[in-house]
Amino acid sequence: MSEGSMMDRRLLLQGAAASAVLLAQGCATAQVSTNERTAITKAIASGHNDTVSRLQQWIANPSIAAENRNMPGGADYMKKLALDAGFQHAEVIPTDGHPGVFATMDNGAKTWFGIYFMYDVKQFDPAEWTSPPLEARVIDKPGFGKVMMGRGAVNQKGPQTAFLAALHALRAVGKKPPVNLVLVAEGEEEIASPHFHQVVQNPKVLPAIQKCVGIIIPSASQARSGQVTISLGAKGAVELELVSSAEKWGRGPAQDLHSSQKARVDSPAWHLVSALNSLVTPDGNTPAIEGWFEKVRPLTAREQELVTIAAQSTNESEAKASAGVKRWIDDLDYRSSIERLVSQPTVNIQGLVGGYTGPGGKTILPTRVLAKIDLRLVPNMTREDCIAKLKAHLAKHGFGDIDVNVSGGYDPTETAEDSQVIQAQLAVLKAAGAPASLYPRNAGSWPGSVFTGPPLKIPAGQFGLGYGQGAHAPDEFYLIESAIPKVAGLDAVTMGFVDYLYEIAARS
Amino acid sequence: MSEGSMMDRRLLLQGAAASAVLLAQGCATAQVSTNERTAITKAIASGHNDTVSRLQQWIANPSIAAENRNMPGGADYMKKLALDAGFQHAEVIPTDGHPGVFATMDNGAKTWFGIYFMYDVKQFDPAEWTSPPLEARVIDKPGFGKVMMGRGAVNQKGPQTAFLAALHALRAVGKKPPVNLVLVAEGEEEIASPHFHQVVQNPKVLPAIQKCVGIIIPSASQARSGQVTISLGAKGAVELELVSSAEKWGRGPAQDLHSSQKARVDSPAWHLVSALNSLVTPDGNTPAIEGWFEKVRPLTAREQELVTIAAQSTNESEAKASAGVKRWIDDLDYRSSIERLVSQPTVNIQGLVGGYTGPGGKTILPTRVLAKIDLRLVPNMTREDCIAKLKAHLAKHGFGDIDVNVSGGYDPTETAEDSQVIQAQLAVLKAAGAPASLYPRNAGSWPGSVFTGPPLKIPAGQFGLGYGQGAHAPDEFYLIESAIPKVAGLDAVTMGFVDYLYEIAARS
Known part of the structure; x- marks a missing residue:
């Protein structure tokens, strides 16, 4: 990584x-x-x-x-x-x-x-x-x-x-x-x-x-x-899949079902969308998992100083061109974008996979869908604490059936x-x-x-x-x-x- | 279909x-x-x-x-x-x-x-x-x-x-x-x-x-x-893709970007999740698109009678087994499930596709993701009116950039x-x-x-x-x-x- x-x-x-x-x-x-x-x-x-x-x-x-x-x-x-x-x-x-x-x-x-x-x-x-x-x-x-x-x-x-x-x-x-x-x-x-x-x-x-x-x-x-x-130092990271399935949920179809049945059958896909939506603010930019910022240590004065130096000594236009973006989130100024980059934990969707993924459409109600997620952690967050908080959040909000399959990750380093x-x-x-x-x-x-x-x-x-x-x-x-x-x-x-x-x- | x-x-x-x-x-x-x-x-x-x-x-x-x-x-x-x-x-x-x-x-x-x-x-x-x-x-x-x-x-x-x-x-x-x-x-x-x-x-x-x-x-x-x-008769249907892309949004990365940049770069994937989430009630079972029920004609007395006959003359266990479900939405009784099946419009996710979809994970922030959707319409909804309402809803809620690519569909028939x-x-x-x-x-x-x-x-x-x-x-x-x-x-x-x-x- x-x-x-x-x-x-x-x-x-x-x-x-x-x-x-x-x-x-x-x-x-x-x-x-x-x-x-x-x-x-x-x-x-x-x-x-x-x-x-x-x-x-x-x-x-x-x-x-x-x-x-x-x-x-x-x-x-x-x-x-x-x-x-x-x-x-x-x-x-x-x-x-x-x-x-x-x-x-x-x-x-x-x-x-x-x-x-x-x-x-x-x-x-x-x-x-x-x-x-x-x-x-x-x-x-x-x-x-x-x-x-x-x-x-x-x-x-x-x-x-x-x-x-x-x-x-x-x-x-x-x-x-x-x-x-x-x-x-x-x-x-x-x-x-x-x-x-x-x-x-x-x-x-x-x-x-x-x-x-x-x-x-x-x-x-x-x-x-x-x-x-x-x-x-470097942020910590956790890679995981969130899997919503009828099998685990006890709702929705055991196999992909004709989509006409949506009128009376629950959808693991909508269930995942709702769960994902609860993980971040509506703009998708700030984690909303309960307790997520509890252990986040604010930047020190020296770290703030280094952010300022970084902002002054580098070129924003080139940074935007390199990332392929026209604007930072919330139209932040350059220094704020760097401060956020080094100081803020993230919840990112790497990919969405589920149901029919080929050309055109197919009238199914999928039995199983998943999101590939990575979390970035800052001091003093830890991998284990974050995984526990994510699971607790899902359970509390009615998504306890959604599998949290962690494939890797580690704590921040300094x-x-x-x-x-x-x-x-x-x-x-x-x-x-x-x-x-x-x-x-x-x-x-x-x-x-x-x-x-x-x-x-x-x-x-x-x-x-x-x-x-x-x-x-x-x-x-x-x-x-x-x-x-x-x-x-x-x-x-x-x-x-x-x-x-x-x-x-x-x-x- | x-x-x-x-x-x-x-x-x-x-x-x-x-x-x-x-x-x-x-x-x-x-x-x-x-x-x-x-x-x-x-x-x-x-x-x-x-x-x-x-x-x-x-x-x-x-x-x-x-x-x-x-x-x-x-x-x-x-x-x-x-x-x-x-x-x-x-x-x-x-x-x-x-x-x-x-x-x-x-x-x-x-x-x-x-x-x-x-x-x-x-x-x-x-x-x-x-x-x-x-x-x-x-x-x-x-x-x-x-x-x-x-x-x-x-x-x-x-x-x-x-x-x-x-x-x-x-x-x-x-x-x-x-x-x-x-x-x-x-x-x-x-x-x-x-x-x-x-x-x-x-x-x-x-x-x-x-x-x-x-x-x-x-x-x-x-x-x-x-x-x-x-x-x-039969419900009408519309098949479409909702496509969230940095290109159209003017936010997020022009190409897939390393996911570490999520801290300061908008995500078309989260944008799509938020848009999707606005289309239905939190349980995913009832359309929440503005004005969606405006033209919905309630079942007539004769239609209600036919629903009752259908519920009485058929077997719920077999219907559930055939659909592969243990329970209907909201744990409805059988007659209610049939009434809903014949009378209610639906918004269904056929598939989610975007970003990294292969085995394991890949630390990217995708530039483009999409959802394959089908809508089922009941009298007197029409295909054109529903497409217009969907677009208006997205625009009103801050998702006007999300492409609504309709691939087919038609009105209900009676x-x-x-x-x-x-x-x-x-x-x-x-x-x-x-x-x-x-x-x-x-x-x-x-x-x-x-x-x-x-x-x-x-x-x-x-x-x-x-x-x-x-x-x-x-x-x-x-x-x-x-x-x-x-x-x-x-x-x-x-x-x-x-x-x-x-x-x-x-x-x-």
Whole structure:
């Protein structure tokens, strides 16, 4: 579900002023000499073709949890990628759902650091793509440079492959990474990580992560301007289906019935409409589930300040164009739209499905209809409390028969501004000449709470130079050779990960 | 949409007492001698295999308007069937949609009579059938006899083929039908007859129908008990889609957007839910569109009497089992459920479609969603007035942007109890020993108003002995050789049509 976070960032950063310092000339950070850094840069360049090839092969092997496609296979592949990159130990961790992967690399360093990967990708329809989504072709994209187009290119295989390339490059120059690494990967990120906590809390895995000073997921964080926005958290999310059926209700027809009988037979479809209608205000914009705002923590003064900075440093027209909207809800001004984006919980309809869905009409009274829903949660809401409140609300309003089928979700996540994970990012970006700003919270979600919440409570974030587009959409791509000023291509992204590991080591 | 009417009948008639007189022994009606009648009966038996074969070939050639399947072809086939049955003139009548067919047979009789056919059938999914739906196999069905299973078998190709077989049989014995005939056929019955009025009002067709004393559509009207319920009308119907889109609304995303943006972007899906919710009472059972009941004519004393008879002569448990329901809306008693069925207009959701409809979830805020709706109208509501009221209601409540895409529909239809069309039916059924009762109005719909409304204003109804099941559903079948006491098989049905034409002639 990480697309949202990346989209937020891009929306916010387009048009922002950017430093003129070139990434490739970024100065060395702590504990690596200039000569060593030059050697690593050369090793990255020498390994470029191997890295590109490694990414292409990974994209050619998609794992899609929603379709139960290549799920054990994807975990095995992830394990192999880790071992190839120098992890001494890697194993598949079973869960009640699809398996995760756990790997460790003890470099004899003082500090342990965590890396979170997702090996799954979003569903795709090849018919919607201009380039075959599993061929991962490298294409000249005018104004961008050379990009790799394929499902998962930016979300998240490209950035993750760049991180692994950093380890390959260090090994090539005979250097051990400056920190010890723990890798945890899941295959259910795109279905809201229903079992990732089982990976993290596995008795083999938990003690390893507990040693880590923090954890990141590699990502392509740059806007076209070069700027990087560092989010200090992300909303939680719950994905669920609300299913209205005659079977459960005890009213309406046991099978689809001729619609003429509506005059005397109850309709599960109208029942669902009425239930849905009770969940939000009439404009559809504010949750109306009882007690929904009980635990919502208002933005702090610092968060309000960061919202103001975001509004001032970004371009509203570009944000609207990127979202494809003419106006925000209630015709809000730009700052208010950002404040709402970072601070407000949502109840969203992803899809409506039921009855006759083909061309034209069919005179039936359907026995069963459903709505696909996602909830976004802000601190201090929790997944479990929200699910309980939703069920209580439905029951109280006469919809207790409607099934609430939760398929995934997790709590909001927050990471302190003064944590190593964040401060090391700021240092690397500054050294690389990439302008950086802080942002209170992604409106999109990622399962950071698995790390930032109990029992681990370690700082967790996203990090990575680089650029891509189209996560969850057709023609997803990841920038390989950058023609965009101040935006890193694959090799510079890889060097950014090297620098980040040294920065973490220096701060520990 | 004729399924509803047949379903009503069966629901109402199951368990009713039935006469012991065998159909095959029904006495001759006016103007045909006993000898002649015997000869015709023999001719029907001789032609039986040809009739079965003719029906099988017709079923093998389905026309489905909703899928634009074999539409000009189906009209040509219909024309050929008419010419083969002895119509001297037959031609395809173009419309703004799919074509109709018009045929005449001048037998030098005093009286002209109309026959209405539909050459289209409902959509089907072969995977849901136990017998291939286009092979029209004749199958032994325990407790029923030999049935033909195929799409359109009972709705309406079987009864229509039996009517044509009556003409073939009369020709075989050298007799001209006792009335002159006008045949009008359409290929859009299953999409609510959006262009049938253009067939009927075609300058070639209208004067011919104007000469007719009445018109029927052949149908399989018997319940398993043998009883026939004659409906004195049918509800009108309108099929439409309500489409909520960002494009039309000017709010929400131009394309599907990441759902994290819900916090500041309007949702066409919630907009549709709110609009739908305004159309009915919270229980979904009574239309709440402004002015909806303005033209609704309450049941007459005679109609109330017929409702009471229907409630007394039929079995509630069987009616509930047939509809697949445990209780009627509001836990109504049986008579009240029938009163509501015949007297109340409805707003029904056939289907909900929009956004992500595949397996699992997908974190999008859809740009466009729609509801498939049918409206059932009672006298004196009209299609045009209802569409106008629906649009006015939506506009008044802030949903003026929601598209109302009407795909078909027509006014309610009523035929007087004392009309020839009805009285001739009662006489034939009495002579055939099939118990008959009158019913105020089918809750299902057929485009009878094209005939009963202006400019024609001729009596119109459905008629035919015989039995079938599964209109609109898998394993649709039509009874060919009856093993059910008092229920007619194909040959007795055919003789019933012969008798009906003589009865019409005698009453003119």
